[in-house]
Amino acid sequence: MTKAKFKKVDAKGVLDSRPLPDSDFDSLWESIFVPADQKDRLLSQGILNFTLREKVNPSKIPLHGVILLVGPPGNGKTSLARGLSDRIARSFGTSGHFGYIEVEPHSITSASLGKSQRSVLDLLGGTISEQAQNHPLIVLLDEVETLAGNRARMSMDANPVDVHRATDAVLAQIDHLASQHPNLLFIATSNFPQAIDDAFLSRADLIEKIEPPTLDGRKFILRDTLQELSRLFPKTEKLITEQHLNSLANISDGVDGRRLRKAVVTACAASKETALDIERLTFQDLQAAVRQVANIKCS
Numbered sequence: 001m002t003k004a005k006f007k008k009v010d011a012k013g014v015l016d017s018r019p020l021p022d023s024d025f026d027s028l029w030e031s032i033f034v035p036a037d038q039k040d041r042l043l044s045q046g047i048l049n050f051t052l053r054e055k056v057n058p059s060k061i062p063l064h065g066v067i068l069l070v071g072p073p074g075n076g077k078t079s080l081a082r083g084l085s086d087r088i089a090r091s092f093g094t095s096g097h098f099g100y101i102e103v104e105p106h107s108i109t110s111a112s113l114g115k116s117q118r119s120v121l122d123l124l125g126g127t128i129s130e131q132a133q134n135h136p137l138i139v140l141l142d143e144v145e146t147l148a149g150n151r152a153r154m155s156m157d158a159n160p161v162d163v164h165r166a167t168d169a170v171l172a173q174i175d176h177l178a179s180q181h182p183n184l185l186f187i188a189t190s191n192f193p194q195a196i197d198d199a200f201l202s203r204a205d206l207i208e209k210i211e212p213p214t215l216d217g218r219k220f221i222l223r224d225t226l227q228e229l230s231r232l233f234p235k236t237e238k239l240i241t242e243q244h245l246n247s248l249a250n251i252s253d254g255v256d257g258r259r260l261r262k263a264v265v266t267a268c269a270a271s272k273e274t275a276l277d278i279e280r281l282t283f284q285d286l287q288a289a290v291r292q293v294a295n296i297k298c299s
Contacts, residue, residue: 005019005095006019006097006098006099006100006131007019009127011123012108012119012122013103013105013108013119014101014102015104017102018099019099020090020138021090021098022100025085028079028082031079031083033217033224034080041206042067043091045205045206046085046088046187047088047092049182049185058178063205064174064175064178064204065181066205067208068144068208069188069209070189070190070193071209071212073256073258075213075256077189077210078142081142081187084187085098085138088185089136098138099136099137100139100140101131101138101139101140102142103142104142105146108120108123116169120173128184129180135183136184137181138184138187140186142188143189143190144189144190144200145196148167148171148197148199149167149195149196149197150195150197151164151197153194170200171197171200174203188204212254212255215249215253218248218255219245221257221261222249223240223245227240229268233278234279235279236281244286247287248286251291251294252290252293253294255290255293262293263286263293266289266292266293267285267289267290270289
């Protein structure tokens with residue numbers, strides 16, 4: 001693998017770019033609760049992409065370098081993808097030699113005939129291909145259904161030629177990049193897997209569904225959020241007890257991780273006095289805020 005350090009990329013369609021490993025992304029991996037075996041599968045598949053693909057005949061072992069995370073919003077797919085990118089890079093002991101690019105899909109789709117296809121070709125066939133020539137590269141395709149929409153479900157009244165061509169361009173570029181750059185990995189996410197074209201799904205080497213947090217997962221998220229709060233406001237540490245966490249986790253069944261963390265923030269605004277002095281936060285404040293988001297979820 002190359003020893004040249006990855007440099008920030010400034011191009012249309014690129015939301016973020018950075019060398020890996022990255023300490024911010026490492027903390028994301030730790031903060032997202034998914035089953036340990038699922039994290040192990042994701043990391044192992046990511047590592048395999050960079051150890052096996054360049055050695056095999058793609059007509060016999062068709063690896064496309066695509067991992068797809070699907071599931072309801074709010075359960076950490078994007079954060080998990082960023083953290084996974086970091087852990088893959090760390091597994092190879094690199095220091096800034098891996099590159100990371102995050103694609104902003106909405107910035108490269110257009111209602112103007114032909115522009116979406118052209119933008120896809122410029123980004124995948126140009127920017128990403130060029131970077132993959134020089135570095136092991138991980139690319140996050142968030143909301144991938146925006147780029148690879150299900151052509152069978154598309155309305156024939158909504159500029160069908162261009163949207164079909166854009167999806168065609170994505171698929172063609174995925175195939176081309178897979179054959180030319182075995183040191184390239186796409187991690188894609190979607191809240192709506194039914195909206196993704198079947199041909200893209202068939203190219204995914206691994207598809208993982210990220211489910212809403214379990215009881216243990218909700219306890220982990222609540223503890224993690226409250227520990228961060230107590231780092232800034234030490235007196236709130238008294239709220240982090242097994243009894244409190246069990247109670248809050250039990251009443252938050254079905255609540256996604258993001259809303260659960262936000263419920264802790266909402267509790268801090270239970271009154272003007274608490275908002276002015278977070279160390280006044282009580283278990284009753286937390287309980288009321290968690291019940292509120294749970295009731296909204298159930299309604």
